[in-house]
Amino acid sequence: MHGGLLLQVIHVAGERMKLQGTNGLYRGELSIGVLAGKAMITFVTLHLTALERQPQILEWVRSWTGIRDLEALTPED
Numbered sequence: 001m002h003g004g005l006l007l008q009v010i011h012v013a014g015e016r017m018k019l020q021g022t023n024g025l026y027r028g029e030l031s032i033g034v035l036a037g038k039a040m041i042t043f044v045t046l047h048l049t050a051l052e053r054q055p056q057i058l059e060w061v062r063s064w065t066g067i068r069d070l071e072a073l074t075p076e077d
Contacts, residue, residue, distance in 0.1 A: 016043060 017023040020043040021033025034040050050057055051072055062070050 010044075010046070019043065 012020075014023070019033055020040070021029070021035040021038075024032055025035065030036070033043065045053055058070070058072055062068060
């Protein structure tokens with residue numbers, strides 16, 4: 001907190017790792033994803049919101065909170 005560090009923990013699914021190429025690195029597979037020259041940013045969808053990536057997440061949160069009229073906030077909110 002004193003240094004102003006913002007740490008974001010991001011889960012990367014195994015299927016995305018396969019497409020990105022990290023999964024095959026230990027096998028010497030250099031012709032997939034970033035190892036083949038594709039840009040890393042094409043595999044990292046941080047420009048999308050959680051609801052854009054996974055629309056069902058709001059209903060899932062509603063199910064365990066019990067709040068049926070729960071709405072997701074936008075950056076403007």
